[in-house]
Amino acid sequence: MDTIEHSLLAFINTQPDQLYHKGRWIYGVDKPFSGLFMVMSGATRLYRLTEEGDELVTGFCLPGEWCGLPDLSSGCYTGYAQALDTCAVRCLSPALLEKALAGQGSRRDMYSLMSNVIRQNKKRYFQISKARADVRFAMFIQDLSRRFSLRGYSPREFRLPMTRGDIANYLGLTPETISREITKLEQLNILHFRRHFITIQHPRVLDALILNK
Incomplete structure (x- = not known):
């Protein structure tokens, strides 16, 4: 600083x-x-x-x-x-x-x-916008994790205050696509969602998903 x-x-x-x-x-x-x-x-x-x-x-x-x-x-x-x-x-x-x-x-x-x-x-x-649609959401979560961590918050558990519509608007996707990506990442046991709260259960797997885009 x-x-x-x-x-x-x-x-x-x-x-x-x-x-x-x-x-x-x-x-x-x-x-x-x-x-x-x-x-x-x-x-x-x-x-x-x-x-x-x-x-x-x-x-x-x-x-x-x-x-x-x-x-x-x-x-x-x-x-x-x-x-x-x-x-x-x-x-x-x-x-x-x-x-x-x-x-x-x-x-x-x-x-x-x-x-x-x-x-x-x-x-x-x-x-984020240059990535494939199925990777954009993962990159978005990774970026939030990094930013929360820089401010002294947990990089693995945090609240998503924005709506799926706002996330979709920002990423250039549709809310339906965001919902599908959430379901996919939950099925892979990479992330866990409960209402607006998110837990990154396997950060390295999330990183690997992005690196292998």
């Missing part, structure tokens, strides 16, 4: 939690930038609208992850962040950002840090 991220975390940790209930928007497209957000608990889905008005899920923000980087030219948000369940979020306002960046080389360093988040999301999506 670099100095700038340490500085941002030091300031975000002084802020109170703001609760957003399921379905509530944390920020929306074309709204003026009001700050960066870190999810403390729960999760959000990130999406934008197509020209036809359809929702296109672009990612999910888990505990300990940032969202809310604006478009640099307009100073407005470019998409939507919506709570998937009761979600605790902390906001780093523009004024706090100024303080957090005091003494740093340039404000562009902060945008560089946040741009890394965007690049990681795009890289993650590109890798």
Whole structure:
């Protein structure tokens, strides 16, 4: 973790939690930038609208992850962040950002840090979308496992706050395909699902399934 991220975390940790209930928007497209957000608990889905008005899920923000980087030219948000369940979020306002960046080389360093988040999301999506349909869901679960692990949570047992429809939208599949893949992985005894909770029973087998795609 670099100095700038340490500085941002030091300031975000002084802020109170703001609760957003399921379905509530944390920020929306074309709204003026009001700050960066870190999810403390729960999760959000990130999406934008197509020209036809359809929702296109672009990612999910888990505990300990940032969202809310604006478009640099307009100073407005470019998409939507919506709570998937009761979600605790902390906001780093523009004024706090100024303080957090005091003494740093340039404000562009902060945008560089946040741009890394965007690049990681795009890289993650590109890798998943290039896989065969029957492997995409396995890669999605593997990615969630890694991200939960990085934040100190169990990599083998965690909750899926998003719906199968949201997962299907993100992966470019149908909800029916997601349901079939869940059934298949359960029959292979790789995963166990109970409502929204998932247990990766054989992580190495899951990894091998992806590597042999």
